[in-house]
Amino acid sequence: MxxxxxxxxxxxxxxxxxxxxxAFRFGDGTPAHAKALTLLGAELFDPSDKDRPFK
Structure with missing residues (x-):
């Protein structure tokens, strides 16, 4: 990937x-996605390292 x-x-x-x-893939707007973002250190995945994270 x-x-x-x-x-x-x-x-x-x-x-x-x-x-x-x-990095894990969750559907944007799903309860699993929202819960994952509450975890300490969690952030959206930015494979380019150009401040353009995936949603």
């Missing part, structure tokens, strides 16, 4: 490793 090591299920990536950070 984005040139990073990734975990896939049914051919679709749902998590990837960027440096020492593990």
């Amino acid at each position: 984005f040139g990073k090591p990734a975990l896939k299920a049914h051919g679709k990536a749902f998590a990837c490793l960027k440096g020492d950070t593990l």
Whole structure:
């Protein structure tokens, strides 16, 4: 996923490793997404490092 090591299920990536950070894919606006963002250190994934995070 984005040139990073990734975990896939049914051919679709749902998590990837960027440096020492593990990123997970949740649907925007879902309860799981909202809950994940409340975790300490959680932030939106920005694979470009150009301040353009995914939603």
